[in-house]
Amino acid sequence: MPDNNEYAKAPKNYYVPASSAWPLVGAIALFIIAIGAATTVQMIGKEGSNTGIPILFVGIAILLFMLFSWFRNVISESMKGLYNEQLDRSFRMGMLWFIFSEVMFFVALFGVLFYLRNLSIPWLGGEGNNAMTHAVIWADFIPTWPLTITPDGRETQAMPWYGLPLVNTIILITSSVTLHFAHHNLIAKHRAKLVTWLAITVALGITFLFFQVEEYLHAYQELSLRFDSGVYGNTFYMLTGFHGMHVTLGVIMLTVMLLRVINGHFTPGKHFAFEAAAWYWHFVDVVWIILFLFVYIV
Amino acid sequence: MSDIKIKDNAEQMINSTSDLHHADPHQGAEHHGAPKGYKRWLFSTNHKDIGSLYLWFSLTMFFIGGAMAMIIRAELFQPGLQLVEPNFFNQMTTSHGLIMVFGAVMPAFVGLANWMLPLMIGAPDMALPRMNNWSFWILPFAFSLLLLSLFTEGGGPNFGWTFYPPLSTKYSPDSTAMFVFSVHLMGISSIMGAINVIVTILNMRAPGMTMMKMPMFVWTWLITAFLLIAVMPVLAGAVTMILTDKYFGTSFFDAAGGGDPVLFQHIFWFFGHPEVYIMILPSFGIISAIIPTFARKQLFGYHSMVYATASIAILSFTVWAHHMFTVGLPLAAELFFMYCTMLISVPTGVKIFNWVSTLWRGSITFEVPMLFSLAFIVLFTIGGFSGLMLAITPADFQYHDTYFVVAHFHYVLVTGAVFSIMAAAYYWLPKWTGYMFNERLGKWHFWCSLISVNILFFPMHFLGLAGMPRRIPDYALQFADINKIVSIGGFMFGLSQLLFVAVVIMAVRGGQKAPAKPWEGAEGLEWTVPSPAPYHTFDTPPEVK
Numbered sequence: 114m115p116d117n118n119e120y121a122k123a124p125k126n127y128y129v130p131a132s133s134a135w136p137l138v139g140a141i142a143l144f145i146i147a148i149g150a151a152t153t154v155q156m157i158g159k160e161g162s163n164t165g166i167p168i169l170f171v172g173i174a175i176l177l178f179m180l181f182s183w184f185r186n187v188i189s190e191s192m193k194g195l196y197n198e199q200l201d202r203s204f205r206m207g208m209l210w211f212i213f214s215e216v217m218f219f220v221a222l223f224g225v226l227f228y229l230r231n232l233s234i235p236w237l238g239g240e241g242n243n244a245m246t247h248a249v250i251w252a253d254f255i256p257t258w259p260l261t262i263t264p265d266g267r268e269t270q271a272m273p274w275y276g277l278p279l280v281n282t283i284i285l286i287t288s289s290v291t292l293h294f295a296h297h298n299l300i301a302k303h304r305a306k307l308v309t310w311l312a313i314t315v316a317l318g319i320t321f322l323f324f325q326v327e328e329y330l331h332a333y334q335e336l337s338l339r340f341d342s343g344v345y346g347n348t349f350y351m352l353t354g355f356h357g358m359h360v361t362l363g364v365i366m367l368t369v370m371l372l373r374v375i376n377g378h379f380t381p382g383k384h385f386a387f388e389a390a391a392w393y394w395h396f397v398d399v400v401w402i403i404l405f406l407f408v409y410i411v
Numbered sequence: 412m413s414d415i416k417i418k419d420n421a422e423q424m425i426n427s428t429s430d431l432h433h434a435d436p437h438q439g440a441e442h443h444g445a446p447k448g449y450k451r452w453l454f455s456t457n458h459k460d461i462g463s464l465y466l467w468f469s470l471t472m473f474f475i476g477g478a479m480a481m482i483i484r485a486e487l488f489q490p491g492l493q494l495v496e497p498n499f500f501n502q503m504t505t506s507h508g509l510i511m512v513f514g515a516v517m518p519a520f521v522g523l524a525n526w527m528l529p530l531m532i533g534a535p536d537m538a539l540p541r542m543n544n545w546s547f548w549i550l551p552f553a554f555s556l557l558l559l560s561l562f563t564e565g566g567g568p569n570f571g572w573t574f575y576p577p578l579s580t581k582y583s584p585d586s587t588a589m590f591v592f593s594v595h596l597m598g599i600s601s602i603m604g605a606i607n608v609i610v611t612i613l614n615m616r617a618p619g620m621t622m623m624k625m626p627m628f629v630w631t632w633l634i635t636a637f638l639l640i641a642v643m644p645v646l647a648g649a650v651t652m653i654l655t656d657k658y659f660g661t662s663f664f665d666a667a668g669g670g671d672p673v674l675f676q677h678i679f680w681f682f683g684h685p686e687v688y689i690m691i692l693p694s695f696g697i698i699s700a701i702i703p704t705f706a707r708k709q710l711f712g713y714h715s716m717v718y719a720t721a722s723i724a725i726l727s728f729t730v731w732a733h734h735m736f737t738v739g740l741p742l743a744a745e746l747f748f749m750y751c752t753m754l755i756s757v758p759t760g761v762k763i764f765n766w767v768s769t770l771w772r773g774s775i776t777f778e779v780p781m782l783f784s785l786a787f788i789v790l791f792t793i794g795g796f797s798g799l800m801l802a803i804t805p806a807d808f809q810y811h812d813t814y815f816v817v818a819h820f821h822y823v824l825v826t827g828a829v830f831s832i833m834a835a836a837y838y839w840l841p842k843w844t845g846y847m848f849n850e851r852l853g854k855w856h857f858w859c860s861l862i863s864v865n866i867l868f869f870p871m872h873f874l875g876l877a878g879m880p881r882r883i884p885d886y887a888l889q890f891a892d893i894n895k896i897v898s899i900g901g902f903m904f905g906l907s908q909l910l911f912v913a914v915v916i917m918a919v920r921g922g923q924k925a926p927a928k929p930w931e932g933a934e935g936l937e938w939t940v941p942s943p944a945p946y947h948t949f950d951t952p953p954e955v956k
Contacts, residue, residue, distance in 0.1 A: 126950060127615070129536045132446055132454035136541050140548035143599065147556055147592035154588040154658045183541070199614060203538040206610045214602050214640045221648035221678060225663060233671035241741065250666075265667040341660030344669035351652070351661075 119382035123197035128190070135183040142179055145172030184369075188386075192378070201385055208389040212396050215359070219400055222355065226348045226407060230258045234344075237264055263343035270336040272349060274409035277328045281321050282405050285360075288317035289398045292367070292391055300381045304374070311371045314394070318364040325357050352404050359397045366390040445946045453548075456540035458525045459944060461547050463843070465522025466836075468550060470912070472514030473829075475558070477905055479507040484901035486884050487894050500884035501569035502561060508572030512690065513597045514554050516824065519832045520693040521546075521604050524632050527839065528608065530937035530944060531626050533617025533953045538610040546603035553596035560589035571882060573683070574650075576664040576675050580657045591654045598643045605639035608632055617936070619955030623717070626935050627710065630717050631696030634724045638685045638692075641728075646682040649675065673738050680731035688727045691823060692720060694791075694831035695762055698784050700935070701838050702766050705781035706773025707932040712765040719758035719765075726755050736807045745804045752802035756795065763792055778930070779853035783834035786861050787827060794822030797872065812882075815875025821868045833860075833911065840918050841925035845943030848918040852910060859907035866900030 149172050152165030190196065238256030239247030247254065251264040259271035272278065295310035329350075332338040338346045370390045373379065379387055445451050445460070455461050482503050486494050495503070525543065529536055537543045561567035563586040570578035579587060612633045616625070625633075652675070655661040662668025664675045695716075703710045710716065732740060732748040740748075766788050775781070797819040801807050810816060833856075840848050870893045875881075879890045886894065928938040936955070940948045 127535050129540055129947075130456050132450055132456050133541050133544070134454050136543075136545035137453050137548050139545050140552055143549055143596055144552035144556065147552075147589075147596055151556075151586075151588040151592045154654065155585055157658055202614050203610050206614055207539055207542075207606050210606045210609055210640055211602075214606075214644045217641050218644035218648055221645040221681070224681075225648075225652070225674060225678065228674050228677065229663075229669065229671070233666075233674060234669055236671075237666060237669065260669045263662070263668045267668065339660075340655070341662075341668075344662055347655070347661040347663055347668070347670070351655075 119380060120198040120201070123194060125197065127197070128195050128200055130186075130190070133183075133186070135179050135186070138179045139176065139183070142172050142176035145169075146176060148172075188373070188378070191383075201383075204385050204389070208392060212392060215396065219352075219355070222348075222352055223403070223407065226352065229344050229348065234258065234260060258345070260343055260345040267342050269338045269342035269346055271345065272328070272332055272336065272338060272409065274405070277324050277331070278405065278409050281324050281328070282401065284317050284321045284324070285398050285401050288314050288321070289395055291317065292394055296387070296391055299374075299379060299384060299387060302381060304377075308371070308374055311367065311374055315364060315367050315371055318360060318367060318394075322357065322360055322364065325353065325360075328353075349408060352408055356397070356400055356404055359393075359400070363390070363394045363397050366393060455544050456536070457946065458529050458537045458540065458543065459843075459946065461537075461540075461543050462522045462525030462527075464547050465518045465525055465550075468547070469515050469519035469522055469832075470915075472510050472518065472554065473908070476507050476510035476515055477908065479503045479510070480901065481905050483507065484898040487886070488898040489895065490886055490888055490891050492885055495884065497884045498566060498569055501571075501882070502567045504882050505568045505571055505574075506557065506561065509557065509568070509594075510554065511824070512572065512686070513594075513601075514550070516690050516828050516832070517601065518550060520632075520635070520690075521608075523628075523693065523697070523832070523835050523839075524604075524608050526843065527937060528611055528629060528632060529615070530842075530940065530948060531629050531935055532612065532615060532620050533936050533949045533955060534611060534615035535947065535950050535952075537607050538615050539607050542603050543607050546600045546607065549596050549600040549603075553593045553600065556589055556593040556596065560586040560593070563589070573679060574653060575679075576653060576656060576672050579653050580664060583657060587657055588654060591650045594650045595647060598647045601639050601643045605636040605643070608636040609640070612636075617949065617952035617955050623714070624955060626696070627699035627713070627716055627720075628693065628696030631692040631694075631699075631720050634720050635689050635692045638689050638724055638727065642682040642685045642689075645678060646686075649678045649682060652678075673735070676735045676738060677731070680734045681728070683734065684731040685724070685727045687820075687823075688723055690828045691791075692723070694787070694828050695720060697831045697835045697838075698766060698787055701780050701784040701834055702769050702788075703934070704838075704930050704932045705778060705784075706770050706775050708769055708773040710765070711768035711771075712761070715761055716765055719761040722758040723755060726751060726758070730755060733802055733807070736804050737811045749802055749804045753799065756799055759795055763788065763795075778837075779848070779850060779857055780834045780838035782854070782857045782861075783830050783837065786857070787830045787834065790822055790826035790830065790864075794819055794827055797822065810875060812880055813875035814871045814879045814881055817881050818868050818871035818875060821871070825868065826864055830860075833857075836911075836915065838930070839937075840915070841929040842937060842942050842944055844918045845925055845941075846918050846920075846922035847925050847929060848914050849922065852914050852917070856907060856910035856914060859910065860904060863900050863903035863907055867897055867904050868900070870897050870900075 146169060149165050149167075149169030153163055153169055154165070156163045156165055234256045235241075236243045237247065237251065237254055240256070254264040255262065261271055262268050291310050292314045295307050295314060298304075298307040298310060332346075332349075338349065340346060340350060367390050370387050373386070378384075445457070446454075451460060452464060455464070482495065483500065486492075486500055525537065528534070557567070563584075565584040565586060567584065567586055568574065568579075568590040570583055574583075574590075612625070612629055652661070652663045656664050656670075662670045664670050664672045666672070699710055699716060729751045730748055732744055733752045736745060736748075777785075797815065801810055801816065801819060837848060837853055840846075874890055874893050874897070877890065879886055925942040927941050929942065930938075936949075936953060937944075939953070
């Protein structure tokens, strides 16, 4: 909780911002991204250059510019002391509910994994009242997990849990600890240590992403574990891929925090943005632990 | 420590009440009136303006989706193929469903929430006003993308609003990616809107406005927002897997690669069933506001209403497979989902009972909002009963995918959700515009709607029981007469809604001046501010006793 003194001079009225162009710019950016992404996807495997990709990048550029400008506004309003404790609570609640929505997204993806492993693959193998499904459609199918041979006979290899995935697990757990040290030093007003620990956290995050790419290359080239090699590969890429996107977002957030810390932002009692980034990072970490358990080990 | 903090806050609040007109130097923009010109609407951070934008958007979508329904009913007016190709017919049923659910009903409720929640809890605005505008402006773009896909080569989405694979993967048009990304945009908008609502309700209440003093509309929206945040991400996951299955060679929903098309239905309805309650819980809140006003009695059983709403929301996560009774679920699952579904009728019954008890011995008058609310209670209950019939697994084997299902969900969505939105619009129009609406024209709108909607949807029950399947452009001859009646009801209902537009436009332009509290039996903070509500209200929180 923030130190109450930090808000002693804060305005009593709730801050309702003046009209702003950024939300509309953001909506337009998302529209361009959607058009670009849809065009890109639709042109996959067709002749000619993919015209969707430049549209997609224009949209992403506008979105990033919009986010940068919007957050710059918010940061400068906050630094001017326009925000009070109640607004701080709004931000906190908003971030927590956003993380809850992210949790539900991963719940859906994990639900898919568990359904496939525990229900539909055994059913394809004839379990329950599905003996005829098995006998008539794919009599040679052997229900296993990891599913290295699909019912229609596509073969692949499973990704082991040791090696890169284990290294990445250690990296990500370590990064949660170093981030905690950074937070601790923010509260203790040790700015130099704070910068160091936060920089280490960002570096660990980037290392994780680097190894993740390495792992994908290994999977694609040596294990022939591809997007189209059945549901084992599908769930593997879907879960690690979306997790990786969230790590990327987390790294961006932490990098912004690092720059703000270097510029002398945040006080022991007023550093919501830092905490929000930290919550997000810990959330990403927890998802990885569950993912490591159920995608790699069990 | 925390006790002291609470005291400090309380002191601050009390002080701020006395500083009513001491404008803070930093907050210049806040105390001006509405900005002029296009900037007012494009760059808005005002909950009332954004609420109006949502409501006008919803009305527009209601007519676009309605026009599609007219095409559907025109084609079904007689057997055989007259007006449109079957593929186009499928695009119409799909787009009609998507537009009405995500473009008409949900934005209407968000618009009402934007307008009314801050007024009801004594807050100066929504908690996160800029994000509020973002979540609105995503919607016109999302639906432009969806509508645009109808004009692409190969046409728009034609697989039903539930987009079951393999219809939406192997057999879907090229433009499916546009559908997927437009749904993503709608989801982003909904999640941001819901976060805003939930934070506003939890953090922005005036001092003294405890949770158990909140109007039912606020309670129902709090729970609805929770449902939205919980299930919209699941929908995002579902459309993403459809996208990868269609374009990237994955086999989540393809048994040849180890997947299962039934898995999609589980994911979709895990989203879809709470979604159904997202579209009806705010209605319950509206009805719970209007019935006491015109019965001139307090709402009967406020606490039980709150608990019933929460129970419905929790149960909504345990009933999804009642949409899938015929796909070959294990027997234990069929029984579990049947009993859970029937259990929902208990808290829903509590609500109906409470409304009827509120009416009991009230001094009832029949203004337009009350007429729509009373119609809601009766007709929504009919939809609830047909829902109970559908919940019985063995019976559902006959009803599944017939017009009986169409009749059921149109009773709960049109005479339920849409009627409550109409009721809300009439109830709060004087507060929004400052003018009383034309009561006579409003009554014409009500009676025309009431009669035509029953001609439209009631005979569909018989069509379904007789075995007419849904989502078909042509049908067997024995269904001809009833389909003709249904279509006539449909055209009448469509035309009747033009009366609503007339009433709204007339009330916006002028009329008899509305007092701060135009309905004598009304209660709540929204009636303590003048009509029309000033551009900024409750800059300083009111005291609630």
